[in-house]
Amino acid sequence: MxxxxxSCLTCYWHEGEFVVHPYPGGTPTALHPAAxxxxAAFDDWVEPAKAAESLDHLTxxxxxEAVQALHEAGALLAEGSDEADRDEKVARRWQTWAPEASFFHYATQDVPYADLERAGGNRQGEADTTPVDTAVSAVDGPSHSMFTEYPDADRVLLPRRPADLRVPYEQVLYARRTHRDFTDDPVPLPTLATLLSTVxxxxxxxxxxxxxLFRRTSPAGGSRQELDAYVGILNVTGVxxxxxxxxxxxxxLELLSPGLGRDEVVRLGAGQDWIGGVAFLVVLTAVIDRMSSKYHTPRCYRVSLxxxxHLGQTFALTATALGLGPAQTGAFCDTPIAERLGLxxxxxxxxxxxxxxxxxxxxxxxxxxATLDTFRATTLR
Structure with missing residues (x-):
């Protein structure tokens, strides 16, 4: 044999052990690092005895024993097996995004849902370098941080006069578009305030x-509300x-750092020119402990995404109802944005x-x- x-295999150190983790469907197995x-000796189809010739320094x-353990774990596959066929198909289909995306996708599949709500520890940040979290004590579990606040920051108290959101739902839904072109007209502060409070x-x-716990106008896994909103102001009246x-x-709005220019926003937005024309941007950030203090399975990171x-769609619809042009992007420079926000x-x-x-x-x-020529060039089925 x-x-x-x-091909779909990730190895890593975890809690002092070397783990071989094939996917999808393989078993994460702790083995000696010599594994x-x-x-490495099984890069292509080969008989175990032949592969052992290149491992002559091992008995x-x-x-x-290693081959048997690796085969049982799914890290070594038998030629012609269903597992080998599936491995080839997955590797081929996911090759553009492998290994990061494919491993995350499959490693967080089929979790034991009975274990989702086990209580766990909640880490607290250093007071002198991180924002203050308003902690709420749990009756039978760890405390969780309900809000993020910067008590020593200068702030702008926002108006509570609601804007008119009584635009017909159908009109808002079909009017929503992702905008890339904006005028130089400033966004009125009451409009921004309504958008932030509504979303x-x-x-x-x-x-x-x-x-x-609290609820928003968008669904949130377990109502953990682990996502915070940081606002970059470019062109808003009064701010x-x-x-x-x-x-x-x-x-x-709690001021974290003054000054923000369009060139900097373009740099933070991965060089996309259009983002320099917005009046403001909102960075959604995850407070990991707010979710992980209740849910220990890594699948819950999927839930945060x-x-x-959910918040992005509510933002887009609300902005449309307020007469704004919404936009969103996953293309941004993570580390510089985190540094700019002090995260x-x-x-x-x-x-x-x-x-x-x-x-x-x-x-x-x-x-x-799209025109007739567009559809002619399109594979429809």
């Missing part, structure tokens, strides 16, 4: 059985340009960038409508 190393050398029994503010508070944190409990998408990029990290401005009446970046 000839064997080959799985990596054994795996035959050691090689045989990110608390709607009500609930008793989770452990502690109080100086700079980087701010939206304090949703106080309904205020989905939650960012450690460890327990508090950026996930998504939203933006808006006054939409241009004659957009140059708007895509043309």
């Amino acid at each position: 000839r064997l080959r190393r799985a 990596a050398e054994v795996l 035959p029994d050691t090689v045989a 990110f503010g608390p709607v009500d508070y609930i008793d989770s059985g452990r502690s109080a 100086d340009p700079g980087m701010y944190h939206y304090n949703l409990r106080e309904h205020s 989905l939650d960012a998408g 450690d990029n460890i327990g508090h990290t950026p996930l998504y960038v939203l933006a808006a401005g006054t939409p241009h009446p004659d957009p140059k970046w708007a895509p043309p409508r």
